[in-house]
Amino acid sequence: MKRDEVRQVDQIAIEEFGISGVVLMENAGRGATDWILKKTSPETPVGLLCGGGNNGGDGYVIARHLELAGRAVRVISMAELDVLKGDAAANAAIASKSGIQIEVARSEAELEDLIRPSDCLVDCLLGTGATGEPRGLYATAVQLANDTPGYRVAIDLPTGLDCDSGEVSETTFRADLTLTFVAAKAGFSNPAAAGVIGEVQVVGIGAPKCLLEQFGVF
Numbered sequence: 613m614k615r616d617e618v619r620q621v622d623q624i625a626i627e628e629f630g631i632s633g634v635v636l637m638e639n640a641g642r643g644a645t646d647w648i649l650k651k652t653s654p655e656t657p658v659g660l661l662c663g664g665g666n667n668g669g670d671g672y673v674i675a676r677h678l679e680l681a682g683r684a685v686r687v688i689s690m691a692e693l694d695v696l697k698g699d700a701a702a703n704a705a706i707a708s709k710s711g712i713q714i715e716v717a718r719s720e721a722e723l724e725d726l727i728r729p730s731d732c733l734v735d736c737l738l739g740t741g742a743t744g745e746p747r748g749l750y751a752t753a754v755q756l757a758n759d760t761p762g763y764r765v766a767i768d769l770p771t772g773l774d775c776d777s778g779e780v781s782e783t784t785f786r787a788d789l790t791l792t793f794v795a796a797k798a799g800f801s802n803p804a805a806a807g808v809i810g811e812v813q814v815v816g817i818g819a820p821k822c823l824l825e826q827f828g829v830f
């Protein structure tokens with residue numbers, strides 16, 4: 613599925629069917645959590661790298677559900693929480709009020725301290741809203757994450773991978789597992805993507821069957 617199509621599914625589900633974005637994000641994050649729990653041992657602490665958009669918003673949902681399942685979690689955010697918008701802001705606020713550990717990385721040195729000691733890292737940096745190669749701290753976060761020996765999970769798609777073409781930029785998160793929403797992204801079938809997507813599992817977000825059929829998903 614192409615970037616514009618999957619974004620249309622979200623938009624139509626929200627605007628025409630009246631499913632609120634925060635519900636779709638909850639379904640996305642909860643479904644992704646189930647896979648993370650399935651694929652990692654119960655003792656594994658999880659670090660969530662959260663960007664400033666809705667891909668980051670998924671991370672705050674995942675952090676909450678992992679904590680409920682008994683996991684040690686911490687969020688490493690690329691953005692101050694007060695600049696987040698919409699559904700991402702709502703879920704970051706819930707996580708913050710819940711006492712989930714959230715650390716904002718403001719420099720490369722801070723990122724290095726925060727990312728190094730991680731057994732499992734989840735890439736919620738950039739999703740279908742990414743434009744071009746990861747920039748600034750996002751690029752540093754990807755590089756540091758790729759240098760850690762832990763298990764790496766990408767949410768929706770690995771940061772740095774072009775959703776439509778499957779072109780891999782120089783700085784691309786190398787996932788062991790990609791949990792992608794609604795349907796596999798078009799770019800995943802490019803052989804170049806094989807080295808960064810790892811195992812792919814599709815996670816539903818609760819968009820209605822008749823809507824998915826319009827996009828050839830069902």
Ligand SMILES: NC(=O)C1=CN([C@@H]2O[C@H](COP(=O)(O)OP(=O)(O)OC[C@H]3O[C@@H](n4cnc5c(N)ncnc54)[C@H](OP(=O)(O)O)[C@@H]3O)[C@@H](O)[C@H]2O)[C@@H](O)CC1
Pocket residue numbers: 622623633634636637638640641663664665666667668670699737738739740741742743744745746747748750767768793817
């Ligand atoms: N309800 C829904 O819609 C649902 C959405 N869902 C989730 O939302 C995701 C899409 O979210 P999204 O549209 O907010 O975009 P997203 O990928 O988070 O990035 C935007 C941010 O990144 C930044 N930025 C961009 N490029 C950059 C770069 N190269 N390097 C660095 N920064 C860059 C840009 O900042 P700017 O540059 O504009 O200041 C902006 O802050 C989707 O993949 C899925 O995971 C699910 O929960 C299901 C329900």
Ligand SMILES: [K+]
Pocket residue numbers: 667735736737738739766767768769770771
């Ligand atoms: K991602």
